[in-house]
Structures are given as structure tokens and as C-alpha cells.
Amino acid sequence: MRQKAMLRQSSRFLMPLLTPLCLAVVLFLSSCSAPETGSRWEETPTQPATTVSSDEILPGSQFNQFFPPDGNGYERVYSQEKSGFAEAKLKQNGTDLAMLAVSDTAANPPAVTKYESSNRTIAGYPAVVLGDTASSILVGDRIQVKVLSRDSSFTATDREAWIQKFDLAGLERLVK
């Protein structure tokens, strides 16, 4: 009788202590067996809706003629030509200096947003610097001209200079 009473008493005393302890153990174990957090890319949104129908997106082949010509020791090597996109490498003595790119933002409308807060221009067009390697402008409210450094010697000033070597008026005529 006395033993039972003692047991009851000690359990009454221990319970408030044991409950949080058990809870902690359960939480710890369940956190161990919880599924791993997925990749940061799992939630990638689907392709954004285009602002024009897919056949109205300008083909990359239309942009090529407006790229800066090679010469003066610079070599221009076209690398990609897809719907709404054209890109070329800028090389000097075999080294990749930069990538030169033109894209139709109608195929990727979110690209335009960053120009809304831009307070500077290059050749009269709204200009933006992205990260450490990219400078771009928006021509005719639709065509993005971007130069990306691929060598540390190719600075933001170089990028701006090369943006102006595109035939920007020619590109604007494609959309105006």
C-alpha cells in the first residue's frame, strides 16, 4: 500500500518533467525522419505568358545583322540563334572577352520590369546593370541588348561601349 502511494506520488512529481522531455524526444526523432527539404529549383514557375502570340516572337536570325561587326583585332563568333534570341561571343587573340546578346522580351516579359526603375540611359535607351557581369538596354520598349563580361579585363565601361556598337536604330525598326 505504502509502495503504491509512493509510486503515485513520484509519478505525480515526475510527470511534469517527463512530458516535455518525451515531447522533445518525439520532436527530435520526427525531425530526423522528416523528408529532406527539396531542391531550391523545385518551385520554378512555368514559362511566363508571352505578350504576343508565339509566331510573333522575333526569330533570332533577324537580330544577327545588327550585331557589332568584327575587326580591329576583335572576333565575333555567333553561338546561339533561337526564337527571340541571338548571341555571339566576342573574342580577342583566342580569349573570350564577352557575350553579346539580343532578345525579344515578348518571349520573357518579366525581363522588362527592371527597366521601369532605371534612372539612366545608354544611347538614349533605359539601361540597367545586372550582377557583376551584365549591362543591358531596352530598345523600342521590347528588344533587350545585353553585353556580359567573360574576362576580368572586360569592364562595365567596355560593356557600355559595346552596347553602343550594335545597330540600335536598326533593332528599333524591327518593333516600331
Added chain:
Amino acid sequence: MSKSIYELVDELPERNMTVYALRSLDFALPGEWDNVIGFENTIGKVTGETNEALIQQIGERAIQLFNDKSQGYQRALWLYQTIDKTGGALGTAALANKVGEKVPFLGFLNQITPKAEKAQTIDLSLKLVTEVVAFCQINGIPGDSIGDFVRALGDYSGESLMRMAALVSFDGIVPLGPNFIRQAGSVLNRLGPKELEENSAFQRLRDLIPGKSTAQQLGFIEASFNSTKDWMGSFVAQKGITPEKITRSFQKFVDIADDKLDYFGAFLDISTNYYEHTGVQTLARRLVERAIAEI
């Protein structure tokens, strides 16, 4: 589409027989190939950007572009994967637990049969055609534009150049010998459409090889070979690639006896997937380059 591009790049092995085989070609292309694996890592390496939010934006755009079937990237992936499936199944399963130690080559001999010259020539030619067509799919050039491809070969670098080095070494020089170009050329000349149709690799790939009939497709295969043979010949000469150098370099990784070299080509064929491995790296690079330019 079974996997997204980020999964494919994340799952690229850091070390396996394919990586060892490619590394063994370092004697010809010192420092040319860095086994870049992991999607985020690839974005950082290709763009030089470190800002997390920007990397996220670039990655998301690259994934969207890959997922859009009309862009051709998935077709290029299919080509790179399919040409590598023609070898055999020894690869990953049997060799998985051997990675990290020198593989005893002899243990696999009973599973290896060297291919006949004709089958090997078709393999070599089809890998070349795969590169031509995948290049056109990735870069947006009409699929039969061999001329554009040959011009671009001069600008190949990194994993793309390594893929070509492995092609001439592992599918040319090793199985066919130092005169592989002449030898393969003469086999191709004698090859008829019917023989081509019997080849299992051709059967898998035929839907994506330009041409309305097998005869036309054979014509495209011959044209691809003939247009690139000069490039292959001068590449081998410039880089000093010989059968001896290839095997000696590879012997660092695999315990292959000198009198069993006949089996070396067949062993590589069934234990590596260098087209798929470097193909995924090329795709990821092109997608990332485009993504950062478009966002």
C-alpha cells in the same frame, strides 16, 4: 521528359569510369576539361555571378527554356543519351563499387566482345552525326547544316572539345588504330542502306537523322564524316594522340594488361557514357548563357 535539367546536372557523377576515361585524355588537352557538376555550381562557373537571388533567377529561366520542348534542348539531350545507350549495361551497375580503386580489367573480360570493324565504324559515324544534330538543336541552326557545325568545331572548348577528343580516341584510334580515318572512310564507302538498317544504334537514332530514306540518311552520315575528317586528322596530329599514349594514360585507372588491349575499346564502350556526361554539361552551359542574357 523524365528529369529536369537541374536534376540531370545535380546527378552528374564526380568520379566514375567515364570521368576517369575523360581525365586520362588530359595528356592531349591539359586543363581543358573541368568536371563541373551541380546546377548552382554550373551557373556560378559559367556566369561568374555569386549573388544568390540572381543565381535563382538565372536557374529558373534556364529550367523554363529546357522544359519548353519547342526549343530543341530536350531533343539534344535525347540524342546524347541514346547514342550512349548503344554500348551495354556493364557500366554503372558492375563498376559502381570499383570507383576509387584500380579496376581489375580481367574480371570483366568474359563480358566483353570487341566489335567488328564495320560495327565500330558505324558507331563512330553515328556519334559524329549525333554531335552535328545535337549542336544544331542546341544552337538553333537547321539540323542538316554540316557546314555551320564544321566552322563551329574550331571554336569548341571545355567539355565539348573533350567530347570530340574522346570520340576520336575511344571510338576511333583505340578500336580502329591510328589510321582510323582512312579505314572508317573505306568501310563507310562500301556500306549499303540495308546494312545500316541492321545496326541497332541506327535503329534507335534514325528518327532524328536528316533524310527521307535510309539511303539519304546514309548520305548525311557520309557527308558528316567527310566534312569532319580533316578536322579529326589535324586534331589527332596536333595533340599527338596515339594508341599507346591513350592506353598508357588510362592504365593509371584500370589494370589493363598489354596483351589485352584488343578489349580496351569494347571495355570503354560498355563502361562509359561520355557523350551523355559531357552532353549534359554542354546543354547546361548553353541554357545558362542564354538565361542570363534573357532575364
